[in-house]
Amino acid sequence: MNGSDLDDTEIDALLDPLPPSRPVLIAGPTASGKSGLALRIAREHDGVIVNADALQVYENWRILTARPSPAEEEVAKHELYGFLPADALYSVGDWLRDLEPILQGDRRPIIVGGTGLYFSALTEGLAEIPPTPGSVRQEGEARLAESGIEALLAELDPDTLSRIDTRNPARVARAWEVQKTTGRGLADWQDDTPAPRLELSDTLPLVLMPERDWLRDRIARRFDAMLAAGALEEARANMDNFSPDLPSAKAIGAKELIAHLRGTWTIDEAREASIVSSQQYAKRQRTWFRSRMSKWHQIPLPGGN
Known part of the structure; x- marks a missing residue:
């Protein structure tokens, strides 16, 4: 991240009076430069960098999930990166428990x-x-496939219906699973949410x-850099054991590059699909951050010098 991307003066004005023990939280959409900012803060103001990305916890996709490089890990201590096998389930609650000793x-x-x-669980x-x-999850998936989202919506309580995005199948399925499993609405x-770990x-x-x-x-430029850094070789190393059902398979570019290696797509098709998927994901992130992080310090990009 260079000076034309981020207003360093604005960041320094926020950091300089900060007590040495106060946590710094850095959120942002994919490819926005979060890791670079975290590394700069750790180098200039001390601290340990802690992962709050649900896919960077997996060991098998360093390049595609943009985990810090070995060289960056030598500059500052990093925690909760790349420590889980590809098939490990990992929840927000697991992350909070792993974060506690840090x-x-x-x-x-x-x-x-x-x-x-992760951030809302931590601060809310x-x-x-x-x-x-x-x-229960399999039952919900089957009903969703056979009867559509309306079948699940019909069984949710009014309070839950008023709070979730009823057009989002994943959100509706999650609410249905909670109600089916516990007998209580989401x-x-x-x-009954307890107090946050950090205010x-x-x-x-x-x-x-x-x-x-x-x-x-x-x-787009970052995905090309990933390809140049060996993303295709990383996908080849994962190909024999790859399944779209693996928790780590949600890494953007994973299924696309695997499809290329298996002869389904050309490399140009895999590249284009990966970039589009990443851009769509970033759009969802930006929407979420605008609606849920209005009390955070908003850092525009690109910024001034």
């Missing part, structure tokens, strides 16, 4: 990532909903807010 440590946590749910609290049995569980006022919360066209171009 929060209790003697160095400033610099928590950085694009998974908004997380309802301790029991895990969904595999049989809204009821949310109303937002006790942190420096930064959210990078890039311009649409600037970000779209940056996403």
Whole structure:
């Protein structure tokens, strides 16, 4: 990240008076430069960089998930990156539990990532909903495939219906699973949410807010850089054991490059599909951050010098 991308003066004005122990939170859409900012803060103001990205926890996709490089990991201590096998399930609650000893440590946590749910759980609290049995999830998937989203919506309570995006199949399925598993609506569980682990006022919360066209171009250039850095070879190393059902398979570009290696797509088709998927994901992230992070320090991109 260079000076034309981010207003360094604005960042320094926020950081210079900050107590050494106060956590820094850095959110933003994919490819917006979060990791570079975190590294700069760690280098200039000390601290340990902590992952808040749901896919960077997996060991098998370093390049495609844009995990910090070995050289960057030598500059500052990094935690919760690449420590899980490809098939490991990992929840927001798991992340909060793994984060706890870091929060209790003697160095400033610099928590950085694009998974908004991690940040909301950290600063707004997380309802301790029991895990969904595999049989219930399979039942929900089958009903969704056979009868559509309306079949699941018909069984949700009014409070839950008023809070979720009823056009989002994943959100509706999750609400249905909670109600089926526990006998309580998702809204009821949310109303019982315990106090957050960190109050937002006790942190420096930064959210990078890039311009649409600037970000779209940056996403395309970054994917080309990933290919140049060996993303195709990384996909080849994952190909024998790859399944779209693996938790780590959600890494953008994974299924696309695997499809190329298996002869389904050309490399140009895989590249284009990956870039489009990443741009669509960034659009969803930007929407989420605008609606849920209005109290955070908004950092526009590109910024001034």
